[in-house]
Amino acid sequence: MGGAARSPGAALLAGRASLRVGAGRLTLALGASAASAASVAFPESGVVALGETSSGAISGGSIGAVADDLGAANAVLVGPGLDDIPETVRMLRSLRPLVGGATTVVLDAYALGALAKLRSFGVPGLILTPNPDEAEVLLGDRLGDLDDAVMAIADRYRAVVTCQGWVAEPGGRLLRVRTGGPGLGTSGSGDALAGAIAGLAARGCEPLQATAWGTYLHMAAGESLSREIATLGFLAGEIVDRLPRELARVEAPL
Template identity: 50%
Template sequence: MRDLTPVLLRDWALPSAGDSKYSRGDVLVVGGAAKTPGAALLAGLAALRVGAGRLTLAVAEQAAVPMAVATPEAGVVGLPQTARGSVRGDDLGALEDDLGSAGVVVLGPGLDDPDHTRDLVRTALPLVSDEAWLLLDAYALGVLPDLRDDVAPFAGRLVLTPNSTEAGRLLGRDLEDAESDVPEIARTFGAVVSCQGLVADPDGGRWRTGAGQIGLATSGSGDVLAGAIAGLLARGTEPAQAVCWASHVHAAAGDRLAAAVGRLGFLASELLAELPRVLVELGA
């Protein structure tokens, strides 16, 4: 187990981001039910804050226009929804081109129905480019045990960001010892996993961040982490490095806010502005 310290990260420098938005890659975030579009928004903005070049958000059609107005930096696609506002998973025709062209695809933030999420992930996966990175978060993790065969082709280019409850679902039991359980998830799914301040890859690599405050346990914080990982992947960073850097930067952003606001009470949206500041401090 290696500790993620500023010294380690400076010695493990991020690749050059280049001087064009095209050289910094594109991220597609698919999520955002009508009642929870903010989760997709937080993930998308976090990707931009760490340097991704382009962003597309795919959310329930009811939320699409307000999302486009709130996020002029992003392209926005409206997806068919149920009467209750959940994103339907059986019709991704409007998203087919974006799924095929995005360098990083994030599935899950803000989805709110397990059955429709299962359909969405199963429908989306065959449309994702063979060269794209795939990140599963939130409800997409909850249905992953039912989709092992579907996700198997993504082994080696898959990232999972479970909380402790979601990690338990992936294990089929409660999370008991994170230092052994998180690597088990990584091996099982052929993925790089970030959970509870720990990072593990399927080849046995293990890292632990020493930063972070209890205030990070707040609504939307995980969406920010998922987006930060996606943004670094879009810039050309290899998965284990991207997850390690993003996990530390996310936690260090929480430390900065804990000092300025208090250990509790800062908002996930406030983490966004801190992400590039922490990157600058690390020389990235």
């Protein structure tokens, strides 16, 4: 769920990433102004049009249009391409009663700022994918040591969290994945990461497993592209397209 009028491509990147790691069936819920074009550009996905405000933001109260999909989904990703915090707060409040009890919910981008306004979400399988700036919003404070901050966010929101290679679950484990290099700072890279995590959750991975492996695949794709193209200059779409190759490497028998 995402893709407001100014940035529909973010949702498409995330959706493609979910399919690239093996999610079986995908529905994109996008702003109505982008939905028709998205359905042509992305024939592998179903598309549902969501209502928009006069400024082009997605109306948070419009997600009833995708209620059936939400109730049946193994995983739901909210955030890529959203651009209005109050409407996203409305969206999250509307979302809670619509998702199934076993559904994993991944929040990214503006959905993280909206979560900070709510303080809690009440979904048992919750994954958060902040960058350092978004981590500060979730904490309500400047970051100190990033590993401590990621653990604090996990505990505060009762969620699995990934940020800059640190992965934490509430009350417990802290994992470290290499960051993959500066090229992963390219526009849209976070959408690729969030989509990969959601796709692995859709395949049946528990939140910590989906988050750790999605973070690893994102990193491995960045390192591979750095060797083949350059340290900087590869695109988020190339990260997405590299995910199946990196997944095949870790799934291959020894």
